[in-house]
Amino acid sequence: MVCSLAACPLAAQPALGERFERPLSAVLADVGTRFGVQVVCKRFSADTVRVPYADFRVRPYSLSETMDNLLHPLGLVWSGGKRITVQPYEYYRRTVADGEKLLAWLAAQYADRAAWEERRRQVLAGVRGALALDPFLRGLVAQPRVIQGPEEPHDGYTTRNYALETLPGVYVCGTVYAPRTAPLSGRNPAARRPLIVAPSGHWPGGRYREDHQRLMATLARMGAVAVDMDIFGWGESEQQVGREAHTAPYAMQMQVLWSKAVTDWIVAARCDIDTARMAATGGSGGATHALLLAAVDGRFAALAPVVHLVSHFDGGCPCESGRPVTLAAGGSCMPEILAAVCAPKPVLTVSDGGDWTASYPALEYPYLRCIWGFYGAQEAVRNVHLPDERHDFGPNKRRAVYDFFARTLGLDALQADESATEVLPEEALQALRGDWPEGSVRSREELEQLLEKLP
CATH class of the missing domain: 3.40.50.1820 (Alpha/Beta hydrolase fold, catalytic domain)
Known part of the structure; x- marks a missing residue:
């Protein structure tokens, strides 16, 4: 199937070599439509955030990779399934899964009392x-x-x-x-x-x-x-x-x-x-x-x-x-x-x-x-x-x-x-x-x- 320029969303973008910036709100709206999810933003305005190379960050085969590519370079994180929440990265908050990995990593460093005492x-x-x-x-x-x-x-x-x-x-x-x-x-x-x-x-x-x-x-x-x-x-x-x-x-x-x-x-x-x-x-x-x-x-x-x-x-x-x-x-x-x-x-x-x-x-x-x-x-x-x-x-x-x-x-x-x-x-x-x-x-x-x- 051949895609015409008129049907291609990149046609309206600047020439190659530019930053292909779009507002994050517009990108997330497209992501919601593409993957059939609702995306809401908390504690910041997505209209004020510009995403460089926005459409190139989309992975049509993976919602999770798309969200990671879009948000992580901007200091934003996401969570959820059919309803996704996007918010600024909180250095003091992680997931239970993160905690489980961290405790396993810590525990592996001291197998006995002597190793623990040094730690x-x-x-x-x-x-x-x-x-x-x-x-x-x-x-x-x-x-x-x-x-x-x-x-x-x-x-x-x-x-x-x-x-x-x-x-x-x-x-x-x-x-x-x-x-x-x-x-x-x-x-x-x-x-x-x-x-x-x-x-x-x-x-x-x-x-x-x-x-x-x-x-x-x-x-x-x-x-x-x-x-x-x-x-x-x-x-x-x-x-x-x-x-x-x-x-x-x-x-x-x-x-x-x-x-x-x-x-x-x-x-x-x-x-x-x-x-x-x-x-x-x-x-x-x-x-x-x-x-x-x-x-x-x-x-x-x-x-x-x-x-x-x-x-x-x-x-x-x-x-x-x-x-x-x-x-x-x-x-x-x-x-x-x-x-x-x-x-x-x-x-x-x-x-x-x-x-x-x-x-x-x-x-x-x-x-x-x-x-x-x-x-x-x-x-x-x-x-x-x-x-x-x-x-x-x-x-x-x-x-x-x-x-x-x-x-x-x-x-x-x-x-x-x-x-x-x-x-x-x-x-x-x-x-x-x-x-x-x-x-x-x-x-x-x-x-x-x-x-x-x-x-």
């Missing part, structure tokens, strides 16, 4: 190097100003708000939840209490939301000193530097710095902390920061990350993936970093069927058990999977955390009664309530000027 050393060094936290740590105020509110009594626990100066004029605010008992003597180590640090996730309300308050108050009723803090750029921090600072390139470093500074302060300020029983927990982005805190502070004895830390998703927010920690040691992922930080210490992962952690029971959990097995400690790493639940820190997830910390930290499981806890209004958990100390940084611009001068 662990490389991963930890790479993570700490990628965080580049040293200038921030050197910039911490040597004698920080601490503003604390009154200790408020509740049923079996107390709350006390704090504002801790970190970098000069930069404050992190949070609340200390503690058991409501007589003060303990620092001279009696056996009577000291576990410390649980709980960075908050990205759910609306941050650390003021009901589920987070229930978690913190119940841990205190069970016998732990539990401390939280605002997300950088959220809560009272938003009043100081604005919400936009949360997506700045330094947000991840600021959040890790805050977790570390609060931990150091609470240990130094209280005589009742048992530093052999320090733990961290958090949901979603809070799980990332619980892990990163443990990565820069080797004192943590147990970790309970909830609905996060899989092999194929790094979080997406700059506060979680703004620094390339998963490129450590030639390429890593959150489960391997979790193992490098914690094995063979006790770890609980809580997953569900309604988010990216749906892969945990079949993919990440067996991988973690293999590494803990190098130490004969497979039972020290646990997974509670809730297949009918979604991405939250709901009652069943919190109950799993209570049970885990009761076993690993010696907390009183009989006091894990959330009905005895009180949900406070946001203002009641604020340390400063808009009354910022003299000399405080009051904008993102002032903060960035300060960061430029870090030693």
Whole structure:
């Protein structure tokens, strides 16, 4: 069959040697017609993207090759079957199949404990190097100003708000939840209490939301000193530097710095902390920061990350993936970093069927058990999977955390009664309530000027 020039779609294109550009929207419309599929674009406008040599990228015998040829050079990816979604490439998100291949590649590098220990050393060094936290740590105020509110009594626990100066004029605010008992003597180590640090996730309300308050108050009723803090750029921090600072390139470093500074302060300020029983927990982005805190502070004895830390998703927010920690040691992922930080210490992962952690029971959990097995400690790493639940820190997830910390930290499981806890209004958990100390940084611009001068 002979194709006439009039029927040939290339006839209207410039002469050979030109770029044969077309709008991506037009090319995708043709692809949809050719292969009988619907193509939709998310998070960008296909009308503004020009595709050089557009028609030459089409492979009439293969939809998948056509889509790859069109999109990958443009930094775009696609997924789906009869309905195809096109969106910008997300460096922090991969597929479960990608995660499976990565974990298999990682596991092949260490067949025994000695090989794993060498890999662990490389991963930890790479993570700490990628965080580049040293200038921030050197910039911490040597004698920080601490503003604390009154200790408020509740049923079996107390709350006390704090504002801790970190970098000069930069404050992190949070609340200390503690058991409501007589003060303990620092001279009696056996009577000291576990410390649980709980960075908050990205759910609306941050650390003021009901589920987070229930978690913190119940841990205190069970016998732990539990401390939280605002997300950088959220809560009272938003009043100081604005919400936009949360997506700045330094947000991840600021959040890790805050977790570390609060931990150091609470240990130094209280005589009742048992530093052999320090733990961290958090949901979603809070799980990332619980892990990163443990990565820069080797004192943590147990970790309970909830609905996060899989092999194929790094979080997406700059506060979680703004620094390339998963490129450590030639390429890593959150489960391997979790193992490098914690094995063979006790770890609980809580997953569900309604988010990216749906892969945990079949993919990440067996991988973690293999590494803990190098130490004969497979039972020290646990997974509670809730297949009918979604991405939250709901009652069943919190109950799993209570049970885990009761076993690993010696907390009183009989006091894990959330009905005895009180949900406070946001203002009641604020340390400063808009009354910022003299000399405080009051904008993102002032903060960035300060960061430029870090030693």
